[in-house]
Structures are given as C-alpha cells and as structure tokens.
Amino acid sequence: MSPGDPALALPLTAPDEDAVPDYVQSLERAANYLPQAQRAQLRRAWAVGAAAHAGQTRKSGEPYITHPVAVAQVLAEQGLDVETLVAAILHDTIEDTPLSRQDLAAQFGETVAGLVDGVTKLDKLHFADRQEAAAESFRKMLLAMSRDLRVILIKLADRLHNMRTLGAQSAEARRRIAVETLEIFAPIAQRLGMNLIKSELQDLGFRALHPWRHAVIEKRIRSQPVVRREALAQIEARLAQKLALEKLPHRLVGRIKTPWSIYTKMHAENRSFDQVMDVFGYRVIVDSVPDCYHALGVVHSVYKPLDARFRDFIAIPKANGYQSLHTVLFGPYGSPIEVQIRTREMDLVAERGVAAHWAYKHGGDAGNSAQSRASAWIAGLVESQRGTGSSLEFLENVKVDLFPDEVYLFSPKGDILSLPRNSTALDFAYAVHTDVGNHAVAARVDRKLAPLRAQLASGQTVEIITAKSASPAPQWLEYVVTGKARTAIRQQLKHLEHEDAVRVGHHMLDRALGERGTSLDRLPLARLDGYLAENRFPRLEALLADIALGNRMPTQVALTLAQEQPPNLLQPDAVPGERILITGSERGVISFAQCCMPIPGDEIMGYHSAGKGIVVHRLECPNVAEFRKSPERWVAIGWDRAVSGDFDAALRIEVENRPGVLAQVAAAIAHAESNIDRVEYLERDTHTAAIRFSIEVSDRKHLAEVMRRIRRLGVVHGVGRL
Structure with a gap:
C-alpha cells in the first residue's frame, strides 16, 4: 500500500x-x-x-x-x-x-x-x-x-x-x-x-x-511478625527524632525488600529467609551534599556503625551516575540497619537514572551526570561491536559488561574508571584506550610492578606500561572480563593471524611455483586475476591465507597458475628447497603436534593439514611414518635463529612415593624458570610413582637444564622426555 x-x-x-x-x-x-x-x-x-x-x-x-x-x-x-x-x-x-x-x-x-x-x-x-x-x-x-x-x-x-x-x-x-x-x-x-x-x-x-518461589517469599513478606513491625517503627522514630533535634530538614523512609532481592541474596549468600529479612533498611533524603554528611554523623550518633561497611558514592559515583552515602549500623535488636543518605536530586537520579535528565524543568546538572555516563558506556559498546564477529558474540560481551558489581580505580592523573568486579590490569589498559591495551606489557598498581593478569581492587591507582613491539597473546582472553577488552583482543589476534597466514601462504605458493619454473612475481597478472575471480577470492592475500590454513594445497594452485610454463624448468632464482623458518610469533597458521611436542632445537617436519594450517612434528614422531604416504602435504620447515616464546613439553618422572616429593619436583622446575601446566600420576604403588609433568620451555637447552635440576633431587629415580 x-x-x-x-x-x-x-x-x-x-x-x-x-x-x-x-x-x-x-x-x-x-x-x-x-x-x-x-x-x-x-x-x-x-x-x-x-x-x-x-x-x-x-x-x-x-x-x-x-x-x-x-x-x-x-x-x-x-x-x-x-x-x-x-x-x-x-x-x-x-x-x-x-x-x-x-x-x-x-x-x-x-x-x-x-x-x-x-x-x-x-x-x-x-x-x-x-x-x-x-x-x-x-x-x-x-x-x-x-x-x-x-x-x-x-x-x-x-x-x-x-x-x-x-x-x-x-x-x-x-x-x-x-x-x-x-x-x-x-x-x-x-x-x-x-x-x-x-x-x-x-x-x-x-x-x-x-x-x-515468588508466591512463597511474597506471602512471607506480607505476613511480617508484629515484633518486626514494632522494631521498624521504634528505629525509625529514634532516627527521625535525632535528625529533627539537629534541625536538619529531611525525609525518612523505610526501604522495603522485593521478593527478587530476597531470593538472590538467599541464593548468593546461602542464607535463610529469616537471616535475609533480619536487616532493617532506611533512606534519609536531605537538601544538600553538606547535609548528607551532617546526617551521616547524626545516624552514627544514634547507633554505632559497623566497621568497613561505609561507602561514599557521592565522592565516587557509580558508573550509572548513582550517588549516595551507604552505612550499616548495629541495631538495638542485634540486627544490622542499612541506611542510605542522599539529596532529592540524587534520589531522583537513583530512581529514574538517565530519565531524570528530562524530568528537570531547566535541564539541571544532576540529570546530566547519569546521562553523560550512560552515553559514555554506550559509546564504548558501539566501539566494541564494530570489531565483533557475530551478534551472539557481541550480546555475550554486553552481558559481561552488565554485571552490577564494580571496582573503582584511579589513573595516575586521578581520573576514576569503573570496571566489573574481578577485572585485571589488562581490562584497565583497554578501558583507557584500545591501543594502550594492545601494546601493554605490565602494570604498576599503587606504584608496585604487577603482571597484566593481576586482579584489581577498588581504590587502587593503576598505570599501564606499554611497548611498541608488544601485541596481544591468545592467553590474554583467559584473564580479561570486560567485553571491550575481549573484543579488542580477538580483533587484533585475527589481524595478526591473517598477516602471518599471508606471509606463510606466500612462501608455500612461491615454493610450489618455483618447482614449476616460475614464481608469483613472474605470473601474468591477467592469469592471476582470472584465478582469483574464478575462485571468488577478493584479493591475493585471501588466497595466500587460505593456502596457509590448509584449505587449498599449494601444489594444486601452482599447477593451475603455471599451466603454460614448461614443467620442471628451474629459473636461477627459484629456490625449491628453501624452508619456512619458525620465529615463535606465528598465530593460527603454525601449530605444534601434541603427540610429540616439538621444541626449538628438535629436528622437525611440517604437515599441511586442512583447516589447521601447518602442523609441526618431530622427525622421530611415530606418526611421521603415516604422513610419508602423502608427500605432497610435506612442508620444509625449520627453526629461525631468533625463535622465542614458550613451547609445550612433557616429562615422565619416577619418584619415591612419599609426602612432599611432588612439591620438591615442582620447586626444581620453578627454579629452572619453567612453568608447570599440568601434573598427573601415570603409575603408583607403595614405594614409587611415575608422574607426568606438562611444562613450558624455550628450547632443548632449557629442557635439559630442567631435567638436570630434577635429577639432582635424591627422591628422583629417573626422568625422561615424553
């Protein structure tokens, strides 16, 4: 219509x-x-x-x-x-x-x-x-x-x-x-x-x-015992009387718990209904910020405050703009009394949030605080969604960001940042700026050096140390909690993986073309463009990445591209025997087989596996015999002189079976500056035990040093690499 x-x-x-x-x-x-x-x-x-x-x-x-x-x-x-x-x-x-x-x-x-x-x-x-x-x-x-x-x-x-x-x-x-x-x-x-x-x-x-469950809790709330109602009235009367004597204009209201708040508290803290309800709550609403602190002194004079339960959300507002003083008092019946103290404007913002902005006749500043904070939060979500692969992944990231528990942190300049509870220094780095996170190497928490995985607590001052050469590692995803950090790390890892895949794919295709007497540089542009168009590759980089990831065999691509070249005619600068050298920084393109766990210094070979890219095996790996049946999938590969990083290795250690032995072996491995990923018993009897240690080492020399330190222990009968 x-x-x-x-x-x-x-x-x-x-x-x-x-x-x-x-x-x-x-x-x-x-x-x-x-x-x-x-x-x-x-x-x-x-x-x-x-x-x-x-x-x-x-x-x-x-x-x-x-x-x-x-x-x-x-x-x-x-x-x-x-x-x-x-x-x-x-x-x-x-x-x-x-x-x-x-x-x-x-x-x-x-x-x-x-x-x-x-x-x-x-x-x-x-x-x-x-x-x-x-x-x-x-x-x-x-x-x-x-x-x-x-x-x-x-x-x-x-x-x-x-x-x-x-x-x-x-x-x-x-x-x-x-x-x-x-x-x-x-x-x-x-x-x-x-x-x-x-x-x-x-x-x-x-x-x-x-x-x-809702009906049961609601019924219990409605049928409060007379004793509790009398207690509420007596506490309210005492607080109101003292506030009035101080000539402090105020409004005092009792806070009523909802079935949901009671249920979540019972569930989270494993408490009974009576324990949850045994808390009295009041809200004191006054005219100005100085009156808030005046009222705080008054209620503390009526009932003694509980230690470490005071929170000042006026000086440091919550991320959603909420402001209030929170204190917990020791009541006359042995029950805690929760008191919130705030101004009328703060109360409006607390109840209506960003909507409070439009409730002000003249657009007062109190509404702008919640609105500007909400706008900043949404701007951060918009930035993170641009780098998210799917809507479902984005929605999961938003759910993470909606956790209400927050920590409040300070930058060296005194700016306040709020992050979800359990956030790490790396989350803080990404909250400051994506580039700061991508190049972070360490942090100073309250002027003391701390690793990026260090969890932060409210009130700490955090400074991020960066280096231009630093870049995200896959394990970073294991210890960030904010959606922004997770999205930025994934996006950067994909970018780095793509760059590595293009470089490795270029090497593999050039080598395969070299065996047919040509190279990528010598191919007619029209033929290369025709191949890309026919196979729906938007650009050459996409083809090279596809080859590196094992989705296309370089020999078959080379055969098609070099169809008009004389076979086996080697040009002077075609070097078919050149190997791909592993630097340790490759991501998503080169992986290391778990069956033999190669480390720098081992004799190795590469096997081109569909969807996995190049899988590296030791030449002495028992599975290599099976791979010999597919020589077209072999890839000449070796270790670069500048190879770096941590590589997985496994040791079988035979020890005396008595208390404290495991701790001695673990300490020896730690002293050799190696990390332990996993420990499991392989065999065990009354006198001896065989234990498998999965560890991280930098190369064969490092592994030898680890084994040497273990052998020195009197409780060790034997150690060998698996």
Whole structure:
C-alpha cells in the first residue's frame, strides 16, 4: 500500500473528548506536566496509532493500541518529553502496520520517526534461529541508542508493560521472555540508573520464571511478625527524632525488600529467609551534599556503625551516575540497619537514572551526570561491536559488561574508571584506550610492578606500561572480563593471524611455483586475476591465507597458475628447497603436534593439514611414518635463529612415593624458570610413582637444564622426555 491509499488516511485532528477511551485519558493525566498543546499531540498520536493498528489485537483480546499507549504512560510517569511519548505510542507502527518512516516524519517530525525506527525490530531479515534474531535486534537497538538515549527508554518501557501482561503468553514464551528480561533488560535499566524500572522488571521476571518461589517469599513478606513491625517503627522514630533535634530538614523512609532481592541474596549468600529479612533498611533524603554528611554523623550518633561497611558514592559515583552515602549500623535488636543518605536530586537520579535528565524543568546538572555516563558506556559498546564477529558474540560481551558489581580505580592523573568486579590490569589498559591495551606489557598498581593478569581492587591507582613491539597473546582472553577488552583482543589476534597466514601462504605458493619454473612475481597478472575471480577470492592475500590454513594445497594452485610454463624448468632464482623458518610469533597458521611436542632445537617436519594450517612434528614422531604416504602435504620447515616464546613439553618422572616429593619436583622446575601446566600420576604403588609433568620451555637447552635440576633431587629415580 502507498501512504496515499484511502485505507491509510490518517486523522489530522484530535478526536472529541467523548470518543477518547479511559486508557488515553489515564496517559494524559500522567503527562499533566506537559503544556496543553503538547498533550494535544499525544491525543493525535493515539488517533494515528489506533487507525494504523485497527483490527489488530493482543493475545489477551484487547485492541493492540492499548499496549503502546500503556508504554507511553510508563514513560510519562518518569517525566519524559513529548517526543518520546509520541514515539512510544507509535513504536510498533513501522513494523506491524503499513505506515512508513516517511509517514511518521511528515506527521510528527524527523526526531519521532528516528526514535520509532530505532526501536523497530529486524523483521525482514532471516536468521538461523530466534536467539540470533534477538541478538541482531539488540545490536541494532544499541546503535540507535548511541544516536538517541531515548530509544532504550522506550524499549525498557515496552518490555515493562509486556512483563506486566505476560499472563496471556504460553508457558514456554513466558519463560523465554522472563530469562531475557533478567539477563538483558533489567541489567540495562540498572546500568542506566533506572532503579524503579529495574526492580519491577526483576520482580516480574522472577514471578514468571519461578511463580511458586515468588508466591512463597511474597506471602512471607506480607505476613511480617508484629515484633518486626514494632522494631521498624521504634528505629525509625529514634532516627527521625535525632535528625529533627539537629534541625536538619529531611525525609525518612523505610526501604522495603522485593521478593527478587530476597531470593538472590538467599541464593548468593546461602542464607535463610529469616537471616535475609533480619536487616532493617532506611533512606534519609536531605537538601544538600553538606547535609548528607551532617546526617551521616547524626545516624552514627544514634547507633554505632559497623566497621568497613561505609561507602561514599557521592565522592565516587557509580558508573550509572548513582550517588549516595551507604552505612550499616548495629541495631538495638542485634540486627544490622542499612541506611542510605542522599539529596532529592540524587534520589531522583537513583530512581529514574538517565530519565531524570528530562524530568528537570531547566535541564539541571544532576540529570546530566547519569546521562553523560550512560552515553559514555554506550559509546564504548558501539566501539566494541564494530570489531565483533557475530551478534551472539557481541550480546555475550554486553552481558559481561552488565554485571552490577564494580571496582573503582584511579589513573595516575586521578581520573576514576569503573570496571566489573574481578577485572585485571589488562581490562584497565583497554578501558583507557584500545591501543594502550594492545601494546601493554605490565602494570604498576599503587606504584608496585604487577603482571597484566593481576586482579584489581577498588581504590587502587593503576598505570599501564606499554611497548611498541608488544601485541596481544591468545592467553590474554583467559584473564580479561570486560567485553571491550575481549573484543579488542580477538580483533587484533585475527589481524595478526591473517598477516602471518599471508606471509606463510606466500612462501608455500612461491615454493610450489618455483618447482614449476616460475614464481608469483613472474605470473601474468591477467592469469592471476582470472584465478582469483574464478575462485571468488577478493584479493591475493585471501588466497595466500587460505593456502596457509590448509584449505587449498599449494601444489594444486601452482599447477593451475603455471599451466603454460614448461614443467620442471628451474629459473636461477627459484629456490625449491628453501624452508619456512619458525620465529615463535606465528598465530593460527603454525601449530605444534601434541603427540610429540616439538621444541626449538628438535629436528622437525611440517604437515599441511586442512583447516589447521601447518602442523609441526618431530622427525622421530611415530606418526611421521603415516604422513610419508602423502608427500605432497610435506612442508620444509625449520627453526629461525631468533625463535622465542614458550613451547609445550612433557616429562615422565619416577619418584619415591612419599609426602612432599611432588612439591620438591615442582620447586626444581620453578627454579629452572619453567612453568608447570599440568601434573598427573601415570603409575603408583607403595614405594614409587611415575608422574607426568606438562611444562613450558624455550628450547632443548632449557629442557635439559630442567631435567638436570630434577635429577639432582635424591627422591628422583629417573626422568625422561615424553
């Protein structure tokens, strides 16, 4: 249908008051902070949406338009601007109705059309499965978020209303939506500081996922014993009295725990319901930052604070902009009292997060803090998604970044960076800048040298030491926790692997062409281009990498490319016997066989294996006899003079079977500056034991030194290389 079709005629004026349903009037009441002219825009948007969704119903049987209007009401309760509310009312029109982006732009402006387009899911592409579609939809939503944060606010409100009306879905759909809500949307709401929406999403997700557990905990909360209610009232009265005597204007409210928070605390800390509930919580809201610290002194004078439980999130805000003073007091009933102290502006930001920015009449600074932090977080995600191979990988990285536990770290200049808990110095390096991470070699943590794998704790000052020649190693992926670091390392490793593959493939193809009397440089350009086009290689480098990885045999490629050359006519500069020299820096192209574990100094041969590239074996390896049956797959290979790195080796050590022997052998290996990867017993009886040690050495000399140190031990009967 075209926009001009009579079936799509859009109402240009708002309908009469009598024709407006209750749910629209409810939205208008929630949006009464908007001027009259803007509220008229909401009614017009409803009229357009209702006409576009005419005939469509939800699974509950209600008209479909009730859903987007309810989404808009959630946002109106957060104090959002009129453009966001209009976009919320129309957020499903591009996807589910004949209305186009151009129609919306013409009627409501480019901003509204852009917001709707950002929320629209990818329904026209075909994916391998639902999981991939959801991941790709999330990636698109993120890119739209980077242009306008209000996209995610609409998406969160959309998810919240869907969770409120989840009963109409099938059991399987309820479970899938609940898991997605708890894993993705609730953490995003938390990351954006939107605690009210986060708490409701978590509770609704918990109820959908574990209805029985939710019902039991909810019933226990409602039926609190009289003793607890009296205790709450007495503590609140004492705190309020002392604050009033200090003439400190304040609002004191008790904090009510939700079923989800109780469940997660019971699960994580292995505590009973009574132990979790045996904590009283209060929030003190005051006028200014100095009043916060004044109130802290007051509550500490009423009840003694518990040591090491004070946190100052005003001086060092959380990554989502949250600010508050947290303290835990020793209560009169032996139960801890958790107290949060904050200003009114901080309370607004704590509950609404980035949405608080639009709730300020004059765009006050307090809202900008949460918004700028959210924008910086999203910018980091956008940067990392550019280097991610798939939508699913990207989504996993985002999940890692959404962990709420954080450590706060300082740069040498005093800048504060927040990272997930268990982050390492390498995560910090990538948080500073991707190039800093790629060239990191060590760190100084509180002015002391530390390895890149060192885990960091809040309050530490971290300085990264870099070197131009340094580059990521595959093992780095084992000890980074942030999505940005993981993505950057993978991207750089792929780049380095590709460079190594091109270099090795060039050598192999040139050698095969040399045996046919030519070389890559002498091939007619037209013939080479024709071969690349025929085999769908975008450029020569792709062919060379394919050869190195074992997907194409160099002899067959050379045979095709050299078809018009006289066979076996060697040119003076064709050197068929030249070997590929291993430097130790090759990644993904050359691997070392686990059957014989070659190390520098061993006599070796290379076997060209499909999908694995060149696999290096020792010449004395028992499997070499089998490889002799395929001489075309042999690759002349040797060790470069400058070879470096750690190589796997294995030793069989026979020792006396008594306590402390293993520790002696391990110490001897460590003194020889070798790392132990794995230890396993091969044989064991009453008097002796045979143990296999998997270790890392630099070459045969290093291995000999390790074996020499082991033999010196009186408890060792024999040692040999496996």
